[in-house]
Amino acid sequence: AYTWLYQFPLPIPPIKQPKWTTTHPVTGGTIEYHEITILPLTQQVYPGKSPAKLVGYDGYSPGPTFKMNKGTEAVVRFINNSTTASSIHLHGSYSVSPWDGWAEDLTGPGRYKDYYYPNHQAARTLWYHDHAVDHTAENAYFGQAGVYVLHDPDELGLGLPSGDYDVPLVLSAKQYNSDGTLFSPASETTSLYGDVIHVNGQPWPYFKVEPRQYRFRFLDASISRSFFLYFERDEKPGEKLEFHVIGSDAGLLGSPQKTKDLYISMAERYEVVVDFSRWKGENVTLRNTRGFAADEDFLHTDKVMKFIVGDKPSGSGDTSSSLPSRLRTIPYPPDKSGIDHSFKFERTNGKWKINGVSFSDIKNRVLAKPQRGRVEVWELINGGGGWSHPIHIHLIDFKVVKRVNGRGVVQPYEAAGLKDVVWLGPNEQVTVEAYYAPWDGVYMFHCHNLIHEDHEMMAAFNVSYLAL
Ligand code: C2O
Ligand code: CU
Known part of the structure; x- marks a missing residue:
């Protein structure tokens, strides 16, 4: 077992710098050009054993953090x-479909692809993976994931903790072989929960903080593990400390949501503000809860x-x-009654399917054809079996309208903003509502347990100006 708990510092991924910037000849806006290389790296995880072999971005895992400003377009050569x-997906961006990382749009070894990112959404935490x-599960697990932060002037004007006090915390869970190398999820068909918890690629790190407020950007980049997080003082274990959730997948919430724990x-991405000034000179541990969902505990x-x-x-x-x-006004879609589509996520005959359809079923995999600009209500149903299915819908930001069964409630921090992933816990049924906009195109939606995704729990929807 890994016995070096809290012995190594939290790594902070480097900030990605553009190769050059230029002015758009027509709009006069700024365009940044970046290059990033998918490269193998090694990481000495178990002192005294073999290093783990990873494949990351620019030789980092998680990859370098992009910091973008709203209105500055970007071209990124991968x-x-x-x-x-x-294939690269910038998760959280309303990318036009040729640059959205369609699963079959593959770039082979030795080749590159230039991706165009509009960066025209409100400030938010995105990630590229x-x-x-x-093969998404193996590739993300072995290191192909990184954070992409989008700022905007309103958000920057709020005086939230910034610079060194605005820190990405990328969670993941992995499993190692006894020689210190990484166990591969390639042959798994259900889940790999992982017994080793990493933050920014380091198992159980420590982080020296000042007694002041910090903004943490949580991302769960695990392939199968969910977390139910809370903070405790080492002097008073078990007593959950208060903090505020200020943002989720689609950026800032309408107002800070005070909580003592966080699913x-x-x-999913959640931005939180933790005020350490209350615990000067103490140690505070970030804990996960045992047995709250389908996940296996170690x-x-x-x-x-x-x-x-x-x-x-x-x-x-x-x-x-x-x-x-107040943080901002959330662009919620107007209330709409009725259900436009109902999707059941389940395992049938050893296959993960959505309404009985697999992603390889090319003729049938387009399961919805929303007219562009229309509001649709989708009902997402966990078909049972004790699994969690975090459901991601590309392109759009949705409102989580209701949750029945399972936990039975939409958490206040889910409701106070818009999201692009919603967690369907065991037996849960969730209703989400969104504008299908701004572009026409065929986009994916799928389970973000990446093992389920790779085993075909993925389908598509076709947004069109025409009513199809
Ligand atoms: Cu984060 Cu379709 O993925
Ligand atoms: Cu799933």
Whole structure:
């Protein structure tokens, strides 16, 4: 077992710098050009054993963090110097379909593809990850995932913790072989929950923080594990500490939501503000809850990372403990009654399907044809068997309208913003509502348990200006 709990510091992925920037000849706007290379790397995870062999972006896992400003378009060349094909999805972006990372749009070894990202949405936390058909789970698990932060002037004007105090925390769970190398999920057909919890690629790290507010951007990049997180002081284990959720998949919430715990499933993003000024000189542990869903627990899967809180804040930054009471106005779709589509996610005859359809069933896999600009209500049903299915719908941001069975309620932090992934816990049924916009195109929707996705729990919808 891994016995070096809280012995190694939290890695912070480097910030990706553009190769050049230019001015759009027509709009006068700025365009950034980036290059990023899919490259193998090694990571010494178990001291004294063999290093793990990963494949990341620019040789990092998670990959470098992109920081973009709303209104600055980007072209990103993804150069594939790995030995397997790739497709890149910028999860959270309303990319036009040729640049959305369609699973069969593969870029082979030694080749590259230029992706265009509009960066015209409100500030949010996105992530880029591999989406190659049938191999997404292995590729993401072995390192092809990274954070992409979009800022906008309204968000920057709120005075939220920024710079070194705005930190991505990418969660993942993996399993290792006894020689220190990574166990591959390639032959798994249901789930790989993983007994080793990583944050930014490091098992159970520690992070030295100042006694002040921090903005953490949680992303669950695990292939199968969900988390039910809470913070506790080491002096008072079991007593959950208060924090605020300020953002989710589609950016800031309408207002901060005070909570003591947080559900986060695969591909979901939650931004939180934690005020460490209350625990000067103490240690605070981020914990996970045992037995709250389908996930298999192991010796240390109830632990995530440790925060070592200093005695005084350094420098002169704003260390106030307040938060704005309003963050932004959420562009909710108008209430609409009735259900436009109902989708059941289930395992039948050893295959993961959506309404009985597999992604390889090319003739039948387009399951919805929303007219562009229309609001649709989709009902997502977990077909049972004790599995979690976090459902991601590409292109759109949806409102989580209701949840029945299972936990039975929409959490306040799910309702206070828009999302692009919703967690269908065991037996749950969730209703989501969205504008199908802004572009025409064929887009994927699927389970974000990447093993389920690779085993065909994925389908498509076709947005068209015409009523099809
Ligand atoms: Cu994050 Cu279709 O994926
Ligand atoms: Cu699933």
